[in-house]
Amino acid sequence: MEDHKIVQRNLALQREWYGEPLGDRVRRLVVAFDVSQANLADVLGISAPMLSQVMSGRRAKIGNPAVLARLIMLERKVLTPDVASGKREALQRALDDVRASKPSVTRDNLPVDIGRTDRVAVAALRRVADPGDLTAAADMLNGKFPDIAELLRRAGRPH
Incomplete structure (x- = not known):
């Protein structure tokens, strides 16, 4: 390459x-x-x-x-x-x-910036679920969990 x-x-x-x-x-x-x-x-x-x-x-x-x-x-x-x-x-x-600093880093304590990781979450959701399923799940969760619903909705949109 x-x-x-x-x-x-x-x-x-x-x-x-x-x-x-x-x-x-x-x-x-x-x-x-x-x-x-x-x-x-x-x-x-x-x-x-x-x-x-x-x-x-x-x-x-x-x-x-x-x-x-x-x-x-x-x-x-x-x-x-x-x-x-x-x-x-x-x-x-x-x-x-x-x-x-001597950070002790493990999978469970690595500090993560949520603003950037939501893109990673969207990409991961797109790999494991159909866009229609993601949108349907967003609709189901919207009333009680609007932030999660919005993440699912974004993952369900065409990219």
Whole structure:
């Protein structure tokens, strides 16, 4: 497979696994924390060349779950008032906290951002059920569970 096709396949896999290409997520962190890509790699616990390969789509995934957990930790810290204010001390403290963290990551405790995982849920539902069944299930659940019904309805729509 030629390089361009490999990159496109890897970016598609990243969208499926992580909700969007990792390059987009990492670039937002570089801007939010006003750090270099190499500095961010150090904070995450990954080599700068490996981070570059993941960002460009030459590699599809982050193999170490602790690195992914640190990435998610930083994304969450961006939302805290001190970090959102852009105060240099707060930014550095957040980076230092994440760098020093030793997340114990298992399938049951990996932090997940619900806003991104709903796309994964929609894709999974489409793989296991017919669109008509998903829509019918949404109609049945709508009264008591409107959020679940909306997820089913989205999965039942043509994509």
